Amino acid sequence: MSDDNVIIEHDPAPDNTMPIVVYALLLAGIVTGGVTSLVGVVIAYVYRGKGPQWFDEHYRYQIRTFWIAVLYFAISGILTLVLIGFVTWLVSVVWLVVRCVKGLKSLNEKRAPDNVNTWLV
Numbered sequence: 001m002s003d004d005n006v007i008i009e010h011d012p013a014p015d016n017t018m019p020i021v022v023y024a025l026l027l028a029g030i031v032t033g034g035v036t037s038l039v040g041v042v043i044a045y046v047y048r049g050k051g052p053q054w055f056d057e058h059y060r061y062q063i064r065t066f067w068i069a070v071l072y073f074a075i076s077g078i079l080t081l082v083l084i085g086f087v088t089w090l091v092s093v094v095w096l097v098v099r100c101v102k103g104l105k106s107l108n109e110k111r112a113p114d115n116v117n118t119w120l121v
Contacts, residue, residue, distance in 0.1 A: 016055070022040040023103055026069075026100055044063050061103055065103075102114070
């Protein structure tokens with residue numbers, strides 16, 4: 001028997017399109033008033049548990065990012081009554097962008113995001 005007939009199958013990398021779409025929708029929520037973020041979190045809830053473990057960590061990270069962002073932006077909305085809300089809104093936007101970029105970076109490296117449970121970045 002010849003070794004030329006041996007076929008080595010490689011485990012293909014899972015398709016990371018949906019986690020990327022969710023991150024993009026979360027970011028687009030900055031300019032759509034959160035509408036696309038809502039769509040993104042629904043997608044994350046639907047796809048959670050249907051892929052490798054590190055995908056589930058991304059979906060968990062995205063879901064937490066959505067709900068924490070809702071809280072931060074709600075607080076910023078209330079604080080606009082005393083004018084400091086504009087500053088906290090800007091800080092919340094920067095926070096959201098940093099979290100999404102960190103998530104996309106770890107997704108590109110095919111690993112779970114760091115510090116999934118943190119309220120910061």
